[in-house]
Amino acid sequence: MTIQTKALKLIKIYSTICEKFEKDLKYSCERFSNNNRQDLTDQEIMTIYLFVIEEEQRFSVKQIHKFASDYLRSWFPNLGSYSGFSNRLNQLSEAFRNLTGSLFEDYMPQDCHLNQSLLDSMPIITCSGKRLGKVANDLTDKGYCSTKSLYYFKVKLHTLAFRRDKTIPFPEEIQITPASVNDLTVFKETWSNKTNRCFFGDKIYINQDFFSDLEKEKNSIMMTPVKGVKGECQEIKNRDKAADDLFSAAVSRIRQPIESLFNWLIQKTDIQRANKVRSSKGLLVHIFGKIASAFINLIF
Known part of the structure; x- marks a missing residue:
């Protein structure tokens, strides 16, 4: 696959996540503190996770963050540290669960x-x-x-x-x-x-x-x-x-x-x-994030 094709795929995943986020995913990970606006958005974190697993076959959170840091920094300049990325990812466990259900409903084959x-x-x-x-x-x-x-x-x-x-x-x-x-x-x-x-x-x-x-x-x-x-x-x-x-x-x-x-x-x-999972939220991300990454090709 050419670099241009991968870039188009990354854009398509991001636009789909943003669309679903505005529709309903945002309600499963709302923040009510003063720190509710992050430099690296939840949509970007979900996009990185899904794209790297589906396209690059890198399965652990550490591998995903390293690949994004090495090759996707121009797309996501506010990526931040591995620990910060991992903590933010775990907060999105319910968003991944809802995304999985949404993919099943919206892209069911005829x-x-x-x-x-x-x-x-x-x-x-x-x-x-x-x-x-x-x-x-x-x-x-x-x-x-x-x-x-x-x-x-x-x-x-x-x-x-x-x-x-x-x-x-x-x-x-x-x-x-x-x-x-x-x-x-x-x-x-x-x-x-x-x-x-x-x-x-x-x-x-x-x-x-x-x-x-x-x-x-x-x-x-x-x-x-x-x-x-x-x-x-x-x-x-x-x-x-x-x-x-x-x-x-x-x-x-x-x-x-x-x-x-x-x-x-x-x-x-x-x-x-x-x-390698270390928490309940991490286990939910592992399960529903992996399932969503497997079925993300349905959007293409």
Whole structure:
């Protein structure tokens, strides 16, 4: 990419942030002190963060500040020190959260199946289970990652995404919870009010009584792979095995793209590693800032 193209991209990101800031983002980071007018604006800080992650693949705040200091000083002459930049960035955690939701609403692709949703969660790890987690204790706790067979201190990123044909799904809503919170609990509390919807999830969402009531009340159903019934006789298992395997394979094939969405986020932003985060606000910036940087290309 040429220098001119990068400059145009930087300008486009900045103008978009300014537009959204005047619309609603400014209300999530208002200052009421005498120091409410800064030389380096909040819009400029958000632009630097999003541009450097998306364009230069530099993921830590220190790397982002160093790149801006070395190569973007002519654009942002009031950049200031790393500590000042980091502190100001943490004050924008809610602005990044609102920006992420705004990007999802404003730039949703037209090929989304609005009546079909995929569900899954991904761990965002702050430290290993061998250590005592001391960062963002109001957001994190100890959980188990079955794919890696290890315990971690982490949060979970829960995602509800619209299904799309032959490509990764598009997020509709995201939620973060401590690692110990069950995915089914999040669904019941957050997304069980969706009407006329077909959800595709893994076996953790199996709850026949709850979803029977949901189908009657909201006309929404949950499709999951078949889970064996404890104590069921072997003859019945053998009789139903072929049909159960076909159904489970079909559901898994439909919901697999949401795992590809998580893999894409990890490769593009390194979102899963939050071991350098030192505060709750910093963790929120890490999560929502990284997601916003991944989807910022939607504006072009």
